Amino acid sequence: MGLTRDTIMKTDLRGVAIGGCCAGDIIVLYTKDKKLKYVLSDDYSDEEIKAMFTGIERFRPPQNGGSKSRKADWRTEMQTESMRKVMGPIGVVLNLCGCLCFVGTSLFGRHSVLWSTFCLLVTAISIGLYFLYPQYFSIMGSKEYKRVGYTAKVKHLEFAIMAPALALTLRSLMDYYFPNWIPLLIAGVVVGFAATIIMYIFSKEVRENTSLIVVVLLLSVFVSSGIVGQLNHLANFGADEPQICTVIDTERDDGGRHADRYYCSVELASGAEVEIPISGSAYNKLQSGDLVTVYIGQGAFGIEYAYFVEIE
Numbered sequence: 082m083g084l085t086r087d088t089i090m091k092t093d094l095r096g097v098a099i100g101g102c103c104a105g106d107i108i109v110l111y112t113k114d115k116k117l118k119y120v121l122s123d124d125y126s127d128e129e130i131k132a133m134f135t136g137i138e139r140f141r142p143p144q145n146g147g148s149k150s151r152k153a154d155w156r157t158e159m160q161t162e163s164m165r166k167v168m169g170p171i172g173v174v175l176n177l178c179g180c181l182c183f184v185g186t187s188l189f190g191r192h193s194v195l196w197s198t199f200c201l202l203v204t205a206i207s208i209g210l211y212f213l214y215p216q217y218f219s220i221m222g223s224k225e226y227k228r229v230g231y232t233a234k235v236k237h238l239e240f241a242i243m244a245p246a247l248a249l250t251l252r253s254l255m256d257y258y259f260p261n262w263i264p265l266l267i268a269g270v271v272v273g274f275a276a277t278i279i280m281y282i283f284s285k286e287v288r289e290n291t292s293l294i295v296v297v298l299l300l301s302v303f304v305s306s307g308i309v310g311q312l313n314h315l316a317n318f319g320a321d322e323p324q325i326c327t328v329i330d331t332e333r334d335d336g337g338r339h340a341d342r343y344y345c346s347v348e349l350a351s352g353a354e355v356e357i358p359i360s361g362s363a364y365n366k367l368q369s370g371d372l373v374t375v376y377i378g379q380g381a382f383g384i385e386y387a388y389f390v391e392i393e
Contacts, residue, residue, distance in 0.1 A: 106121050249311045280301075371392065
């Protein structure tokens with residue numbers, strides 16, 4: 082077939098420079114009297130490459146001209162096996178907590194300080210570890226992570242970060258009525274842009290990938306409005322007393338494949354009529370003319386909102 086082969090004894094090597102583990106990456110072998118450059122024809126794992134060159138001195142990695150689309154994975158040299166064994170299980174636990182936050186908050190988190198706090202803590206801890214130990218964690222999906230050329234073994238924290246934030250956003254939509262959405266949307270955009278700037282400053286992974294910046298920005302703006310809405314309520318310590326209102330009508334919104342949503346139209350003391358989200362159990366109990374307790378007023382951030390408290 083016209084193939085050629087070189088045999089190089091390990092004892093003849095004085096060093097090796099490894100540009101990466103993927104097809105197209107360059108490996109340079111330094112013998113006693115010459116320098117040999119090779120291009121990988123297939124993808125390999127970090128462990129396979131390390132095992133191949135165990136005990137051989139490492140030289141400065143070469144630039145990968147043969148694999149321009151791939152990035153040299155800076156994580157590889159920063160990782161240690163002992164820390165990776167610690168960070169791996171932590172990443173698994175955080176992702177499980179993120180999923181638990183989403184399911185628990187969606188099902189049982191109506192006006193729940195406990196579930197909301199749990200969501201905020203899981204997201205904050207996950208982002209903190211991502212900033213402190215970037216060599217062991219990623220916020221990219223596994224397929225995108227490989228596509229852009231990263232090869233180091235990491236734990237992907239997209240569920241740990243986004244699932245709790247998304248749960249808080251959904252709860253804001255399901256639990257509260259906002260007479261004016263504009264202040265909430267403005268606050269969400271401001272917080273979302275600020276979060277994106279922080280991610281750009283502290284995350285090398287984000288800086289290296291333009292598409293990831295766009296994704297972070299869009300998701301941050303989307304979930305920030307919901308998180309601001311939740312904090313607007315949770316931090317509303319000096320709230321006025323709820324008021325007794327009369328039920329005008331109830332409504333059920335068929336969610337199709339998703340859960341149904343329920344609303345209660347009430348008349349406030351001022352004579353104004355508002356439509357408040359309620360639970361399914363409240364919907365089944367309420368009738369026109371019933372008295373209910375409703376809070377309406379400004380929250381901790383000055384954003385006006387209303388929510389159903391209880392049946393009188």
